[in-house]
Amino acid sequence: MKRTQPQPQPQPQPQPQTLAVFRPATVFLVVAMFALTMLTGKPSHAQERTLTVYTYDSFVADGGLGEALRPLYEKRCECSLEFRVFEDAGVLLNALKIERNQSTADLVVGLDNNMSAEAKRFFRPHGLGTDYSRLFDLPIPWTDSFFVPYDFGWFAFVYNTTRVNSPPQSFDELLNTPLSLIIQDPRTSSPGLGLLLWVKQIYGNNAAAAWKILSSKVKNTTKGWSEAYGLFLQGEADMVLSYTTSPAYHKIVENNSNYRSALFAEGQFVQIELAAIAKTTRQPDLAKDFLRFLVSPAAQRLVATRNWMFPVLGKDQNVPPPAAFEDIRQRMKNIPTLTMPSGTVLQNRKAWIAEWRNAGL
Amino acid sequence: MPKWWLWSLAAATPGIAVLASLVVAMLQNLETDAGTKLQLTRLLEQYADPYLRHVTLFTLKQAILSTFASLVVGVIVALSLLCRAGKTRSMRFLQDALILCFVLPPVVVVFGIVDLFGYNGAINKITLALFSRRLFESLYGLGGIVAAHVFYNAPLVACVCLQRLQAVGRAPLQLAADLHFSFGKTLRHVLCPCLKPALGSLAALVFTLCLTSFTVVLMLGGGPRATTLPVAVFEAVRLDFEPARAAFLSLLQVLLSLAAFFLLAPKAWQRLLPAERVATNPLPVLAHLAGQLLPRSLRLFGDLATLAILLLPVVVVATGIVQGIAQGVFQGMVLGMIFKGFTILIQPIFLKALLVSLALGTCSALVCCLVAVPLLWSVREGMFAKKNAVLPKILLALATYPLLAVPPVVVAAALFLLLHRSAFYQAFPLPLVFLCLVLVNGMLALPVVLRFFADAFFALARDSAHLWDDLKLSPWRRWRRIDSPAVAKSLKAGLACAFCISLGDISAVALFGRDELRTLPYLAYLLMGRYRWQEASVCVALLVLLYFLIFRLFAQTIQGVARERGQSA
Numbered sequence: 007m008k009r010t011q012p013q014p015q016p017q018p019q020p021q022p023q024t025l026a027v028f029r030p031a032t033v034f035l036v037v038a039m040f041a042l043t044m045l046t047g048k049p050s051h052a053q054e055r056t057l058t059v060y061t062y063d064s065f066v067a068d069g070g071l072g073e074a075l076r077p078l079y080e081k082r083c084e085c086s087l088e089f090r091v092f093e094d095a096g097v098l099l100n101a102l103k104i105e106r107n108q109s110t111a112d113l114v115v116g117l118d119n120n121m122s123a124e125a126k127r128f129f130r131p132h133g134l135g136t137d138y139s140r141l142f143d144l145p146i147p148w149t150d151s152f153f154v155p156y157d158f159g160w161f162a163f164v165y166n167t168t169r170v171n172s173p174p175q176s177f178d179e180l181l182n183t184p185l186s187l188i189i190q191d192p193r194t195s196s197p198g199l200g201l202l203l204w205v206k207q208i209y210g211n212n213a214a215a216a217w218k219i220l221s222s223k224v225k226n227t228t229k230g231w232s233e234a235y236g237l238f239l240q241g242e243a244d245m246v247l248s249y250t251t252s253p254a255y256h257k258i259v260e261n262n263s264n265y266r267s268a269l270f271a272e273g274q275f276v277q278i279e280l281a282a283i284a285k286t287t288r289q290p291d292l293a294k295d296f297l298r299f300l301v302s303p304a305a306q307r308l309v310a311t312r313n314w315m316f317p318v319l320g321k322d323q324n325v326p327p328p329a330a331f332e333d334i335r336q337r338m339k340n341i342p343t344l345t346m347p348s349g350t351v352l353q354n355r356k357a358w359i360a361e362w363r364n365a366g367l
Numbered sequence: 368m369p370k371w372w373l374w375s376l377a378a379a380t381p382g383i384a385v386l387a388s389l390v391v392a393m394l395q396n397l398e399t400d401a402g403t404k405l406q407l408t409r410l411l412e413q414y415a416d417p418y419l420r421h422v423t424l425f426t427l428k429q430a431i432l433s434t435f436a437s438l439v440v441g442v443i444v445a446l447s448l449l450c451r452a453g454k455t456r457s458m459r460f461l462q463d464a465l466i467l468c469f470v471l472p473p474v475v476v477v478f479g480i481v482d483l484f485g486y487n488g489a490i491n492k493i494t495l496a497l498f499s500r501r502l503f504e505s506l507y508g509l510g511g512i513v514a515a516h517v518f519y520n521a522p523l524v525a526c527v528c529l530q531r532l533q534a535v536g537r538a539p540l541q542l543a544a545d546l547h548f549s550f551g552k553t554l555r556h557v558l559c560p561c562l563k564p565a566l567g568s569l570a571a572l573v574f575t576l577c578l579t580s581f582t583v584v585l586m587l588g589g590g591p592r593a594t595t596l597p598v599a600v601f602e603a604v605r606l607d608f609e610p611a612r613a614a615f616l617s618l619l620q621v622l623l624s625l626a627a628f629f630l631l632a633p634k635a636w637q638r639l640l641p642a643e644r645v646a647t648n649p650l651p652v653l654a655h656l657a658g659q660l661l662p663r664s665l666r667l668f669g670d671l672a673t674l675a676i677l678l679l680p681v682v683v684v685a686t687g688i689v690q691g692i693a694q695g696v697f698q699g700m701v702l703g704m705i706f707k708g709f710t711i712l713i714q715p716i717f718l719k720a721l722l723v724s725l726a727l728g729t730c731s732a733l734v735c736c737l738v739a740v741p742l743l744w745s746v747r748e749g750m751f752a753k754k755n756a757v758l759p760k761i762l763l764a765l766a767t768y769p770l771l772a773v774p775p776v777v778v779a780a781a782l783f784l785l786l787h788r789s790a791f792y793q794a795f796p797l798p799l800v801f802l803c804l805v806l807v808n809g810m811l812a813l814p815v816v817l818r819f820f821a822d823a824f825f826a827l828a829r830d831s832a833h834l835w836d837d838l839k840l841s842p843w844r845r846w847r848r849i850d851s852p853a854v855a856k857s858l859k860a861g862l863a864c865a866f867c868i869s870l871g872d873i874s875a876v877a878l879f880g881r882d883e884l885r886t887l888p889y890l891a892y893l894l895m896g897r898y899r900w901q902e903a904s905v906c907v908a909l910l911v912l913l914y915f916l917i918f919r920l921f922a923q924t925i926q927g928v929a930r931e932r933g934q935s936a
Contacts, residue, residue, distance in 0.1 A: 063897045090882065093896050096606070101880075103608050108793055191590065193606045226507045227590025229896055236898030242486050242505055360418070366591040367421040 094195035094230035123348035143320025157315035217365035273342035392781035433516035441524025447669025472871025571631035579774035687908020731869035734809035776874035808869035863921035
């Protein structure tokens with residue numbers, strides 16, 4: 007049987023429809039190309055020197071210390087300050103570990119005394135000399151050739167008096183209260199790590215048992231401090247892991263004295279926040295200049311009401327903290343200050359984190 | 368006859384490459400940690416860790432609970448929709464809205480859940496005002512995770528069940544109504560037999576989706592107690608940076624989800640092949656009968672669930688607008704400043720994320736379609752060249768199912784572990800990461816896109832395969848003249864769908880965590896983590912609007928294809 011020839015019948019539909027298929031595709035392609043060029047093209051103020059600072063988010067939040075320091079310092083150095091922001095200090099440290107020599111950091115601001123041993127390998131000596139350490143007014147002595155302290159404070163559980171009538175007076179009492187808590191993950195956040203060490207310091211070998219009780223009260227474990235404190239302010243839990251100085255913020259900025267920090271008879275764990283020059287920096291002198299600026303009275307005067315921590319320079323350096331801060335220092339007079347050598351932290355961190363993780367199941 | 372198997376091998380390459388990299392990364396890292404050769408005993412030793420056991424059990428627990436809840440809610444929603452099917456137009460609207468809910472990014476669903484049911488969510492605010500107490504406590508933990516999974520999967524279940532019910536016809540329902548069956552009896556004798564086949568494969572699919580779910584658990588899980596395997600992989604890479612642990616967890620996840628999938632749906636791959644056309648019955652007739660058979664309380668529950676699902680994106684948009692204005696009012700106190708809350712929309716961080724999102728979505732969609740088309744084509748060739756050929760089916764299965772069962776975060780982790788020490792990565796991190804993101808996210812959409820294409824491709828073949836053979840066209844000409852016009856509609860719908868799906872997923876983006884390559888959903892997640900809730904809300908609201916826009920642009924094609932082929936998984 008003879009088949010009919012395939013007729014050259016022009017089909018009206020195929021052509022336009024085929025085109026129609028590719029029209030959105032072409033549009034998308036153009037958009038994609040445009041986006042890619044935007045991505046690869048760097049902003050063109052190459053002439054100006056830029057100091058890249060890795061830090062955590064509340065440092066550069068609205069009204070934070072970073073935003074206050076930036077104009078001051080940019081005027082002084084005739085350069086621009088660029089912040090790269092991480093959720094919290096632990097995330098920052100992990101980023102340094104992953105990036106290694108690829109890091110673009112000139113400076114890192116916001117690691118603390120508990121992480122310093124672990125983080126040391128990413129930094130170079132600050133070279134400020136030992137004179138600086140004599141100026142500092144810190145609860146524990148600080149001499150380190152890599153890290154420069156810029157503020158300090160004690161970790162504490164913060165509560166709202168309209169919700170919590172009788173706050174726990176000691177860690178033991180905290181374990182026996184029905185209060186709900188929000189804490190931070192010790193792997194990602196410096197207060198979280200602080201709590202881990204705090205519990206270890208007080209309970210030693212019984213820390214796992216203490217964590218078991220504590221975890222049953224924990225409503226949420228966040229990655230960073232900001233999220234935890236935000237959830238607390240929204241009323242998600244009774245208490246939040248923060249600092250003894252946090253209530254001062256509500257008092258001074260919001261004129262609200264409902265927030266208090268609970269002080270524990272066993273002692274409060276101290277945190278010293280640190281800045282250091284990254285090994286990868288190409289402008290060590292500029293970075294060193296920033297460190298000098300950070301511990302100058304001009305910058306230190308901003309610490310209390312911007313970062314809500316104690317400045318490292320004392321009264322004799324003409325950096326008087328606000329009255330609310332003086333109150334906390336007075337209250338802390340009868341409370342021991344707890345701390346732990348960062349070498350010990352480095353050795354045991356993994357095991358203690360596993361302890362916390364397994365107790366929290 | 369073109370060498371069809373070469374084509375399909377080429378098309379399956381990305382899938383196979385992804386799998387290969389996964390295997391290599393796991394072997395490499397498991398080895399380096401042990402210092403010696405891979406040993407089974409060592410692996411088992413690692414498993415003695417109570418945390419690992421807990422994570423595995425929690426993964427299974429939440430997946431089982433979520434699957435069960437999704438199926439129950441989905442079926443009830445389908446039944447209550449059936450009762451409302453009297454009005455065809457509103458019915459269509461409802462069905463389309465359900466499809467949209469299924470492609471929304473998980474980040475949006477989480478925001479919606481928190482906005483609706485959170486401690487300070489809309490419902491709690493209403494009950495607080497009316498009865499001065501809250502209805503819901505904290506969402507963080509198992510409850511929130513299951514709730515989000517239900518919102519995500521119930522629309523899918525409802526859509527498929529509705530089509531099943533439509534296909535069953537009026538006779539059984541009529542009979543049940545005439546015999547005055549109670550609901551229990553109707554369930555046992557009419558609904559169960561009708562829905563059973565669909566529910567089996569739906570359960571497999573939903574279970575796999577919940578097992579591999581990442582974003583929801585990352586955002587709503589609280590601490591070690593509520594962590595699943597995909598999140599644990601992410602944490603092992605991003606938080607602890609322990610490659611060996613990450614590799615071991617990945618292995619566990621892969622085994623678990625593959626086992627689950629093949630246990631639950633042994634013949635799952637067959638569903639990819641053309642389904643018989645089913646006669647659909649006019650809905651209004653069924654609606655009347657269903658209305659008689661369904662108890663009122665169940666209908667009420669179904670209606671409420673439908674309402675909640677449909678309200679979710681609306682609430683997200685509304686919250687974004689309200690939050691934006693509230694911030695403006697709070698800061699500005701002047702009417703002119705009312706839009707200050709929306710300034711995030713003109714900040715470079717946001718604009719960059721928008722551009723990255725568009726670029727990533729587009730490239731992923733293109734890659735996805737570039738893989739899907741030759742793959743299906745060659746499978747079809749293979750099948751018509753030789754009846755009942757097994758190889759094409761195996762290739763098809765190989766290219767899709769591992770991708771469905773292995774969560775993108777695991778694939779991304781494998782790629783990251785393979786690449787991050789290489790010199791090339793050190794030199795050109797951005798293009799390489801972008802390529803990885805495109806690959807991972809593009810493959811993510813592949814199973815869904817294949818579903819879209821498969822019918823169009825096979826229908827054409829079924830009708831006129833022998834005619835083309837006689838025409839002796841070159842493959843390219845045949846694609847231009849015959850295939851492309853026929854599948855144009857599906858292709859468009861597939862592109863749009865792939866765009867939505869690959870843009871919405873944040874797991875690969877989060878795992879690589881480059882500041883320069885942030886997508887909109889990831890930016891929203893970061894802002895939420897920094898507790899910049901208002902800006903995050905505005906961001907998510909815009910994302911939803913973007914999805915609405917895409918959906919509107921491609922609405923007709925997506926709906927058309929979905930309706931024609933009986934939209935299913």
